Amino acid sequence: MAEAVxxxxxxxxxxxxxxxxxxxxxxxxxxxxxxxxxxxxxxFLEELLDELGLAxxxxxxxxxxxxxxxxxxxxxxxGSHLDSVPRGGWLDGCLGVMAGLGVLRAWASAGEIxxxxxxxxxxxxxEGARFGRSLFGSSAAAGNFDPAELADARDADGRPAPEVLxxxxxxxxxxxRARSRLQGVGAYLELHIEQGPVLxxxxxxxxxxxxxxxxxxxxxSFRGQTAHAGTTPxxxxxxxxxxxxxxxxxxxxxxxxxxxxxxxxxxxxEPGIATAVxxxxxxxxxxxxxxxxxxxxxxxxxxxxxxxxxxxxxxxSAGERVxxxxxxxxxxxxxxxxxxxxxxxxxxxxxxxxxxxxDAAEVARVIPAAMVFCPxxxxxxxxxxxxxxxxxxxxxxxxxxxxxxxxxxxx
Amino acid sequence: MAEAVxxxxxxxxxxxxxxxxxxxxxxxxxxxxxxxxxxxxxxFLEELLDELGLAxxxxxxxxxxxxxxxxxxxxxxxGSHLDSVPRGGWLDGCLGVMAGLGVLRAWASAGEIxxxxxxxxxxxxxEGARFGRSLFGSSAAAGNFDPAELADARDADGRPAPEVLxxxxxxxxxxxRARSRLQGVGAYLELHIEQGPVLxxxxxxxxxxxxxxxxxxxxxSFRGQTAHAGTTPxxxxxxxxxxxxxxxxxxxxxxxxxxxxxxxxxxxxEPGIATAVxxxxxxxxxxxxxxxxxxxxxxxxxxxxxxxxxxxxxxxSAGERVxxxxxxxxxxxxxxxxxxxxxxxxxxxxxxxxxxxxDAAEVARVIPAAMVFCPxxxxxxxxxxxxxxxxxxxxxxxxxxxxxxxxxxxx
Numbered sequence: 001m002a003e004a005v006x007x008x009x010x011x012x013x014x015x016x017x018x019x020x021x022x023x024x025x026x027x028x029x030x031x032x033x034x035x036x037x038x039x040x041x042x043x044f045l046e047e048l049l050d051e052l053g054l055a056x057x058x059x060x061x062x063x064x065x066x067x068x069x070x071x072x073x074x075x076x077x078x079g080s081h082l083d084s085v086p087r088g089g090w091l092d093g094c095l096g097v098m099a100g101l102g103v104l105r106a107w108a109s110a111g112e113i114x115x116x117x118x119x120x121x122x123x124x125x126x127e128g129a130r131f132g133r134s135l136f137g138s139s140a141a142a143g144n145f146d147p148a149e150l151a152d153a154r155d156a157d158g159r160p161a162p163e164v165l166x167x168x169x170x171x172x173x174x175x176x177r178a179r180s181r182l183q184g185v186g187a188y189l190e191l192h193i194e195q196g197p198v199l200x201x202x203x204x205x206x207x208x209x210x211x212x213x214x215x216x217x218x219x220x221s222f223r224g225q226t227a228h229a230g231t232t233p234x235x236x237x238x239x240x241x242x243x244x245x246x247x248x249x250x251x252x253x254x255x256x257x258x259x260x261x262x263x264x265x266x267x268x269x270e271p272g273i274a275t276a277v278x279x280x281x282x283x284x285x286x287x288x289x290x291x292x293x294x295x296x297x298x299x300x301x302x303x304x305x306x307x308x309x310x311x312x313x314x315x316x317s318a319g320e321r322v323x324x325x326x327x328x329x330x331x332x333x334x335x336x337x338x339x340x341x342x343x344x345x346x347x348x349x350x351x352x353x354x355x356x357x358x359d360a361a362e363v364a365r366v367i368p369a370a371m372v373f374c375p376x377x378x379x380x381x382x383x384x385x386x387x388x389x390x391x392x393x394x395x396x397x398x399x400x401x402x403x404x405x406x407x408x409x410x411x
Numbered sequence: 412m413a414e415a416v417x418x419x420x421x422x423x424x425x426x427x428x429x430x431x432x433x434x435x436x437x438x439x440x441x442x443x444x445x446x447x448x449x450x451x452x453x454x455f456l457e458e459l460l461d462e463l464g465l466a467x468x469x470x471x472x473x474x475x476x477x478x479x480x481x482x483x484x485x486x487x488x489x490g491s492h493l494d495s496v497p498r499g500g501w502l503d504g505c506l507g508v509m510a511g512l513g514v515l516r517a518w519a520s521a522g523e524i525x526x527x528x529x530x531x532x533x534x535x536x537x538e539g540a541r542f543g544r545s546l547f548g549s550s551a552a553a554g555n556f557d558p559a560e561l562a563d564a565r566d567a568d569g570r571p572a573p574e575v576l577x578x579x580x581x582x583x584x585x586x587x588r589a590r591s592r593l594q595g596v597g598a599y600l601e602l603h604i605e606q607g608p609v610l611x612x613x614x615x616x617x618x619x620x621x622x623x624x625x626x627x628x629x630x631x632s633f634r635g636q637t638a639h640a641g642t643t644p645x646x647x648x649x650x651x652x653x654x655x656x657x658x659x660x661x662x663x664x665x666x667x668x669x670x671x672x673x674x675x676x677x678x679x680x681e682p683g684i685a686t687a688v689x690x691x692x693x694x695x696x697x698x699x700x701x702x703x704x705x706x707x708x709x710x711x712x713x714x715x716x717x718x719x720x721x722x723x724x725x726x727x728s729a730g731e732r733v734x735x736x737x738x739x740x741x742x743x744x745x746x747x748x749x750x751x752x753x754x755x756x757x758x759x760x761x762x763x764x765x766x767x768x769x770d771a772a773e774v775a776r777v778i779p780a781a782m783v784f785c786p787x788x789x790x791x792x793x794x795x796x797x798x799x800x801x802x803x804x805x806x807x808x809x810x811x812x813x814x815x816x817x818x819x820x821x822x
Contacts, residue, residue, distance in 0.1 A: 217685050231790065242663055264656075266685065267680055273677065275676060278675075286686065354642070356639060379643055383637065
């Protein structure tokens with residue numbers, strides 16, 4: 001990459017701080033998708049594109065696209081998402097959008113034409129925090145979204161998804177037409193924070209991402225006998241709550257014995273009062289692994305432990321899949337380029353699998369994609385405490401710029 | 412007891428069925444205290460008292476009292492409560508009221524004057540199902556109620572307790588004046604269903620109750636670190652949810668190792684979503700034992716396990732007492748009379764401690780009291796499935812009548 005088209009990390013960070021000033025604060029980021037402050041964040045992005053003289057448009061799924069023409073060949077797309085969870089952090093998603101914009105800005109400022117067309121994309125509703133469906137815009141573009149998934153969804157205020165999307169210029173039924181946007185795109189790159197503690201603990205400023213884990217998300221329910229907490233001897237109980245608590249501990253053990261992760265994020269007892277032995281209970285288990293066979297084995301082990309634990313207590317058990325996604329590997333060539341870019345800028349060839357999902361996982365279904373991660377302080381994300389040391393942010397942005405330059409200059 | 416003043420169990424059971432017809436049904440009893448159907452139940456009791464030509468009045472705590480004069484000496488009070496939990500059973504509480512009424516009816520029908528005054532009491536709001544304060548009327552009569560406990564309480568619809576009580580003719584501040592009602596009362600007897608499975612499993616139709624367990628009810632909370640379920644390696648987690656699940660299992664173990672019972676009726680994870688390792692969690696533990704020292708030892712053991720379990724996971728823990736009550740032993744002489752009455756009628760000298768609280772536990776603070784239990788089918792109570800075989804109900808009512816006759820005839 002010529003000196004002239006080198007991305008300016010300080011400017012990217014300044015843009016992120018300005019975005020935080022407009023749509024964040026001590027209570028965290030407030031860019032909940034399809035709401036006023038998300039639109040404000042996008043208006044800021046559009047201001048920045050205007051400054052560079054770059055046109056932009058919204059596609060059928062509400063994604064914003066800006067295109068800088070190149071001398072030829074397939075386009076390189078860069079992006080991430082501006083939406084956040086409620087009380088979110090200042091970097092999750094918008095780091096990748098602003099870094100991508102930084103690459104376009106570098107070319108615009110240099111007055112040079114890149115060797116391939118450059119696209120910037122702000123994916124709509126990556127978080128799924130309002131209607132429970134993550135990766136909305138990117139899955140639509142990847143041909144992996146069915147409008148039926150959101151047709152009956154309502155937000156916490158009871159407002160229907162189709163109505164809220166329409167207020168934002170998106171007709172739910174038309175969203176799959178966003179698929180045309182990835183035609184003629186040869187590669188997709190995304191910079192994101194790790195949202196976990198691994199890079200910080202290893203002192204790595206920027207790392208290549210090899211892919212995203214597969215996920216099995218299950219609800220396990222237990223049925224025993226509700227009984228009076230005072231009058232029912234311990235040995236005559238069929239306590240569904242304790243069966244569920246035991247299952248939560250089995251989920252952990254199976255996670256520890258695997259090279260993946262396993263989490264019980266929610267548990268509920270029924271009737272849930274001090275004076276009753278719980279006759280019903282439920283847990284929500286989330287299992288993740290980079291390899292499909294290992295993920296399947298984790299799930300089988302959890303199912304077996306749920307069954308055995310319930311039987312021991314004279315309870316019935318049932319499992320219901322809430323959601324699943326296959327592991328996705330990023331393009332090996334792009335991953336190799338990402339490792340070498342990170343090595344040059346940040347001095348480490350570290351590559352890791354993402355335990356979180358990202359828009360890149362959807363895009364990778366249809367075109368070659370890769371990601372770069374920056375560390376997250378204390379591994380925290382989805383909280384106002386989310387942060388990354390400025391030198392790590394700079395390194396990540398530079399490595400990402402370096403990777404983009406390598407991909408642009410490929411044959 | 413002369414043949415002429417023998418209680419008629421069939422009539423008591425018929426009254427209970429009529430009450431069920433008026434205020435129950437397939438969805439269970441609906442006599443939630445201070446509501447229209449509870450008032451309907453009490454109006455039925457008042458009809459029955461009218462039939463016998465017995466006057467009645469409501470005291471300052473909303474308890475209904477009816478008095479039949481005797482030839483002399485201290486009064487014998489009989490009673491229980493007509494209120495129920497929502498979707499409750501047809502016997503909990505009202506069995507004791509209707510059985511007490513049966514004793515008064517026997518004397519009235521025989522046209523004889525009992526050797527001591529006979530009182531019937533329907534205690535107000537035994538269940539505490541609406542404002543969370545159990546044993547309202549009986550604790551007021553026992554001098555163990557402070558109006559401040561309910562001054563700020565609201566029901567599920569947000570209605571203030573003082574307002575709801577006033578609609579029922581009870582001025583909250585005046586409730587403690589109900590204390591005068593137990594002056595001149597020499598003994599209190601109560602018939603109730605066991606609400607547990609012990610008598611059924613032993614094939615016992617009626618048993619004496621030696622007292623009520625003491626209760627320690629505690630909220631234990633755990634604080635770890637909320638983290639992303641996908642990006643946080645198992646070994647770097649501080650999972651408060653698993654600390655809470657472990658504590659629930661410790662509560663069970665400590666219950667099993669004691670001669671009491673220990674229950675975790677509620678558990679909650681925070682934020683309680685599939686994608687987050689829970690950074691916060693809470694359990695509600697209820698410990699019961701008939702002996703104060705053993706109850707104290709159970710509590711100390713639970714507190715220690717909570718602390719150790721939290722520490723192992725790098726979590727903080729805290730315990731907060733929600734409520735406690737000392738174990739209460741009933742009057743030994745009355746209990747001995749109850750055993751012999753049950754032995755004569757039901758052929759068993761079985762005596763047991765009640766794991767549930769009853770109005771008798773409050774009354775026993777100030778005057779000699781005792782109880783008789785009938786078995787509960789499958790140990791179930793506080794549910795529409797609550798039931799007792801008719802022959803067991805008959806035996807319990809007869810044993811209770813026999814006990815009342817013995818107490819009346821004492822010097």
